[in-house]
Amino acid sequence: MSSWQTDPLLVVEHLTMRFGGLVAVNNLSFSVGRTDITALIGPNGAGKTTVFNCVTGFYKPTEGRLALARQGIAAAPDVEHLTGTGARHGKSNSGNIYLLERMPGHEIADKARVARTFQNIRLFTGMTVLENLLVAQHNALMKASGYTVLGVLGIGGYKAKEKAAVAKAISWLDKIGLLDRADDPAGDLPYGDQRRLEIARAMCTDPILLCLDEPAAGLNPRESLELNALLRSIRNDHNTAVLLIEHDMSVVMEISDHVVVLDYGTKIADGTPQEIRNDPRVIAAYLGVEDEEVEEVEAEIDMAEKAS
Numbered sequence: 001m002s003s004w005q006t007d008p009l010l011v012v013e014h015l016t017m018r019f020g021g022l023v024a025v026n027n028l029s030f031s032v033g034r035t036d037i038t039a040l041i042g043p044n045g046a047g048k049t050t051v052f053n054c055v056t057g058f059y060k061p062t063e064g065r066l067a068l069a070r071q072g073i074a075a076a077p078d079v080e081h082l083t084g085t086g087a088r089h090g091k092s093n094s095g096n097i098y099l100l101e102r103m104p105g106h107e108i109a110d111k112a113r114v115a116r117t118f119q120n121i122r123l124f125t126g127m128t129v130l131e132n133l134l135v136a137q138h139n140a141l142m143k144a145s146g147y148t149v150l151g152v153l154g155i156g157g158y159k160a161k162e163k164a165a166v167a168k169a170i171s172w173l174d175k176i177g178l179l180d181r182a183d184d185p186a187g188d189l190p191y192g193d194q195r196r197l198e199i200a201r202a203m204c205t206d207p208i209l210l211c212l213d214e215p216a217a218g219l220n221p222r223e224s225l226e227l228n229a230l231l232r233s234i235r236n237d238h239n240t241a242v243l244l245i246e247h248d249m250s251v252v253m254e255i256s257d258h259v260v261v262l263d264y265g266t267k268i269a270d271g272t273p274q275e276i277r278n279d280p281r282v283i284a285a286y287l288g289v290e291d292e293e294v295e296e297v298e299a300e301i302d303m304a305e306k307a308s
């Protein structure tokens with residue numbers, strides 16, 4: 001059995017999102033494995049970003065449940081019990097469970113520890129590269145200060161936390177190869193570096209789930225390889241599950257453990273890259289081609305896989 005079945009971090013059940021008469025996501029169920037890179041793929045308008053917006057609290061789903069278990073397994077009876085209490089989160093025998101559909105975005109980030117990036121880069125371009133990573137840790141630092149001036153001036157653990165925040169930022173800059181650009185404005189970085197900085201900024205909040213909206217868009221082949229290595233390291237070395245939306249099939253095939261395919265808001269396939277890659281419905285839907293073109297597309301995917 002695969003990780004998303006045996007050790008799910010997030011279980012999405014019957015998620016539906018309507019905008020007036022338009023059903024953007026329709027009765028969608030899938031799981032995100034705790035140790036997986038999960039790719040959400042599908043043609044333009046399939047509902048991928050809407051799913052992200054529901055997971056991260058930008059939208060309140062019309063229907064459905066999104067249960068995240070910080071540790072252990074969110075056992076069905078525990079999730080049912082929590083749902084019945086009307087609470088947003090609660091303790092179970094194996095740890096805390098969070099019902100994301102009930103939580104505002106800032107709680108999803110702070111308490112459930114879900115971080116995200118956007119399709120278009122949203123760095124603070126006028127701040128330095130280092131400052132971008134420090135700002136990401138602002139909430140944790142303010143907590144350490146006890147929200148008091150004395151706290152900020154050094155009573156209690158604030159100074160130690162401040163040092164740790166700088167150390168964490170520097171270690172991420174080192175990891176993404178931008179230590180020598182630490183004092184430059186983030187807006188001066190080339191596009192691919194800005195993308196990696198945005199991911200590092202999200203990682204500075206110590207997420208348990210990192211949601212990336214088209215991280216490979218606009219990257220050249222070298223930057224794309226660097227991104228793959230970074231995402232693998234996030235999964236392997238930082239115990240952070242990754243959920244990404246991606247159109248670049250070579251990236252999806254190369255780094256995903258699990259692929260969920262949407263078309264018109266509905267799930268049409270769910271499995272390993274190997275399982276979904278030979279499914280003609282997936283290829284046709286994802287690339288928006290007619291049936292007779294499917295073989296051609298399969299050949300293209302083969303070539304992309306061999307090249308990566």
Ligand SMILES: Nc1ncnc2c1ncn2[C@@H]1O[C@H](COP(=O)(O)OP(=O)(O)OP(=O)(O)O)[C@@H](O)[C@H]1O
Nearest residue numbers: 019022023024042043044045046047048049050051
């Ligand atoms: N806030 C909104 N109000 C109305 N309709 C919306 C809203 N957000 C998304 N939609 C619609 O929901 C459908 C799904 O959009 P969504 O952006 O989730 O698709 P997507 O798979 O992420 O597409 P893309 O790959 O182009 O980013 C589309 O028809 C879109 O127009």
